[in-house]
Amino acid sequence: MSRIIIATPARLAVERRLVLQILGIGSLAAMGLAPGLVPRAQAAEQSLAWPKNAFAQKNETAALDALYEKPIVVPSDKVSLDVPEIAENGAVVPVSVSAALPNVTAIALLIPENPFTLAAYYPIPEGTEPSVSCRLKMAKTSDVVAVVEADGKHYGARKQVKVTLGGCGG
Amino acid sequence: MKVAIAAIGRRAAAGGILLLALVLPPASAEQRIDPAADQRAFQTYFRQAFPDVALDDFANGPYAVDKDMRKQWEEIMQFPPYDFALEDGKKLFETPFKDGKTYADCFPQKGIGIRQNYPYFDRQTGEVVTLDLAINRCREKNGEKPLPYQVGDMAAIDAYMASTSRGKPFAIEIPDDARALAAYEEGKQFFYERRGQLNFSCASCHVQAAGKRLRGDILAPALGILASFPIYRSDWGSMGTVDRRFISCNEQVRSVAFKPEDELYRDLEYFLSYMSNGVAIAGPGTRP
């Protein structure tokens, strides 16, 4: 069900081939957002559109496919995802992601158990650190998934956050 | 002894049918009211229960006693959600009333750095005055309508005034006045007596179960619990004052809550704040 798979060498080879093919047309799919073909530099700098289709998806695979054009996401310890074990309140879950990878072009945050899977998508322009912190809502206990795009490849990290019923506020 | 009767008398007057039961007061009611001794016992209990928590850190409630919660809190405090209220509060505090006066004219030290002295016992009127009550009395004195309690502008002004008092330890005084002692005792009883269909007291959660989980929440120790008010609660998605917290606590145990600034709530705030003397003001704060 999860797209974050342990890639076998064979798969990696396939992926590499795909990436090489795509590179020819300027890795426009990197953004995977705008329907038209947008040169990468411009995409990162100015005229990105809100990825409506990706935000409408209700499972991880569909959301990632809409975002990155059927990526193969490899789990990576180069992606560090900082989330609490138990959310103090599902309405405000602090999430930090950073990637120790060169040429990062985007960071996506997904919450598979939420009604809509994609929570936030951050295209990273050149010169901006591949690192972002924000606060997300979680409807119930779920993994939080970070998918980082770097050099046209996709690296993932996931961690579970427990959301319990609060209501008294301590 | 006289004082004890005064305290009971108030409750009995409210509930006439209690009178019979009170003709013979229980032996314990004859104990002398000794706030200083109560405070020592109260603080000793929490210091022993949480030996690793510094006195001022008790203001941070659940974040003082749980590591994972504290980390989330520290992240949230990088840009605290009460910032908007704080800014609004400063503006409201500094905006003159129609008569040209401001809040500063109503308070000692122009209202700056005084949160730690509230609530206080007003010997003239013989009642406990909280900061929120004083804010509204100031408005009325200057021909303005009182603000609704619990939320909004009241919470914002309260937040600003608290922020100017950060680091100043609670310094609540209980004057040697039978009425003040009676109010204190009333607040103390409210804190320890069980209420509501769920049969909980304030102490059930914030003394006996302090630091433990109730559903997903970690219960704050009662010591210092009011030092970070008003609070932005994620669950509310907005600011709330002490009144809002008391009312929601009461409703959570299925007890019909009282009106904001009800005498019982003011007495409770008086008792709780006095118990926390020495804990520095840290408001406004955030809570889950």
Add this chain to the structure above:
Amino acid sequence: MKPKKIMVRLALVLLVGATALAGGAPARAATQSDFEAAYRAAAEAERQAGALRNQWMPTEAALKAAEKAAAAKDYDAAVALARRAQALAEASIEQAKAQDQLWQNAVLK
């Protein structure tokens, strides 16, 4: 333990109420005046709980529901709800009276 006693008492009162409703079902359907009598008794108990400053939310809810049932002329339900409200109000009175002394045992010393 007093609180336990309150609970037991509450359970008993509710049980009696339920029995009156089910097993010992009245031969005739409840009338408006049955409701009014039951409601008056419940409201009086709740007033006393209020004087002791110890009302319970479910009591208020049962009273409201009783009024609603009566307005819909469902007097059987209205009477049952009023009796439930009365039982709850009496339990809250009991709690207030007991706690007026028991609280001292909880004080940190």
Add this chain to the structure above:
Amino acid sequence: MASTIRVRAVAHGESTEVQSLIQHPMDSGFVKDKDGKLIPPHYIETVTFDWNGKRVFTAFWGPAVSKDPYLKFSFKGGKKGDALKINWSDNEGKSDETTATIL
């Protein structure tokens, strides 16, 4: 009314750390109001940060971002006194903009 945007941008050597807080309900569309009616979704879709005419950050958000959303990132460049322009727009077509000074 005051701006809905609070920004703290601090230059550290070669890069600038930016933190922002935006006042917005971020209604998910799944929460009911007091009368049991669903509150329609109302959330920020896009936030942009521009420094020296260069887009240094874009955030695309869905309804799962928390109320009064917070954001932290860093970019290379920026020095004390530089202007940083922040703009947000939501799904109802509302927007706000402010310019902050890098500290």
